[in-house]
Amino acid sequence: MEWYKKVNPVSRLARKWSQAELAHRAGISRAAVSAIEVQRLTPSIAAALLLATVLECSVEELFGRGRTATLRVPEWAWKGRTEPCRYWEAEVNRRRLLYPVEAVSMNPVPHDGIWEGGMCRESSPALGEATLTLACCDPAAGLLATEYARTTGFRLLVFPRIGRVALDLVRQRLVHVAGLHVSTTDNPQGNVETVRAQVGERCWLLRAAQWEEGIASAVNDRARSTVAVARCACRRAALETGSAERKCLDELMEGRRLLGRQVNGHAAVAEAVRAGWAGAGICVRFSAEEAGLKFLPIRKEAVDFCFPAALRHDPRIQALIRLMRSRAHRRLVSELPGYDARQTGEMMVV
Numbered sequence: 001m002e003w004y005k006k007v008n009p010v011s012r013l014a015r016k017w018s019q020a021e022l023a024h025r026a027g028i029s030r031a032a033v034s035a036i037e038v039q040r041l042t043p044s045i046a047a048a049l050l051l052a053t054v055l056e057c058s059v060e061e062l063f064g065r066g067r068t069a070t071l072r073v074p075e076w077a078w079k080g081r082t083e084p085c086r087y088w089e090a091e092v093n094r095r096r097l098l099y100p101v102e103a104v105s106m107n108p109v110p111h112d113g114i115w116e117g118g119m120c121r122e123s124s125p126a127l128g129e130a131t132l133t134l135a136c137c138d139p140a141a142g143l144l145a146t147e148y149a150r151t152t153g154f155r156l157l158v159f160p161r162i163g164r165v166a167l168d169l170v171r172q173r174l175v176h177v178a179g180l181h182v183s184t185t186d187n188p189q190g191n192v193e194t195v196r197a198q199v200g201e202r203c204w205l206l207r208a209a210q211w212e213e214g215i216a217s218a219v220n221d222r223a224r225s226t227v228a229v230a231r232c233a234c235r236r237a238a239l240e241t242g243s244a245e246r247k248c249l250d251e252l253m254e255g256r257r258l259l260g261r262q263v264n265g266h267a268a269v270a271e272a273v274r275a276g277w278a279g280a281g282i283c284v285r286f287s288a289e290e291a292g293l294k295f296l297p298i299r300k301e302a303v304d305f306c307f308p309a310a311l312r313h314d315p316r317i318q319a320l321i322r323l324m325r326s327r328a329h330r331r332l333v334s335e336l337p338g339y340d341a342r343q344t345g346e347m348m349v350v
Helices: 010-014 019-026 030-037 045-054 059-063 141-152 163-171 190-198 226-231 244-253 266-275 285-290 315-325 327-334
Strands: 085-092 095-100 113-116 119-122 131-136 155-160 177-184 203-217 236-238 260-262 280-284 294-308 347-349
Touching: 019 030, 019 045, 030 045, 030 119, 045 059, 085 131, 131 141, 131 163, 131 315, 141 155, 141 315, 141 327, 163 177, 163 190, 163 294, 177 190, 177 203, 177 244, 190 203, 190 294, 203 244, 203 266, 203 285, 203 315, 236 244, 236 266, 244 280, 244 294, 266 280, 266 285, 280 285, 285 294, 315 327
Parallel strands: 131 155, 131 177, 236 260, 236 280
Antiparallel strands: 085 095, 085 113, 113 119, 177 294, 203 280, 203 294, 203 347
């Protein structure tokens, strides 16, 4: 389906109204009216209804009776902090969702448009049906997005979120796929149990990798064990409460008070230690080595991508599965520090 793109100016001219007069009566900007009339701006359904009401006609009459398309309501997956706001677009569960641009280092793709004053100003052709969305905390997810775009013809947008938050976005149908890594050697069913408890519907788990999680510290740190690092009185960079990394840190601290501050993601933990304001932090080996830090492993975790069973045959999901099972992708993953690709691409239903 497409939106109505161009308002018919006949109704405005019949009333001898200028664009400024129509804009004032409808409560939108004159620039918006002008852009809509010449098809440079796609109106939101709210703006279209306002224009039709002021001009005392139906939306179909205003935008053209001969069109077979219907207006679709743009929904924000989550609102941007400011306006104007650059956004990406994706189709999830037959809904057109807008996402504020974020994590550009993981998503080096142009924005799809700009939202301002209740209007979508499209910058490029809509790619919603060709876009897959993934919420996860994998610091190497940008590599996956690049591979996905290069080999499949689709686009992958990555939103950095801890597992608990990512699963909630899947449950709300705001993203297609969530990444989590609760499963460990001591608790191999952690991911399965978490999905069953939090999502509440039939899902598939697609194994992304296994990775090493541990303590990142400065290269000149003399501590030889994780216990020694835990007992030192240094400041620590920590992920938010509820993350697997924070749980690991809390267990290591054994009830001792955390000194330091909260950061967002493995790379941010490593950067805080590298910059010197934190003495240590929990992250994956990949991020620690990327920052040139000392790394003391604590445990191995299984990283799974979770998506609803209803999406199993979505072409974008199928493309992701084929990519992750490919020899080239498994080799790439296995070459990343601390990653193990021997189970990459395996699937199970939950």
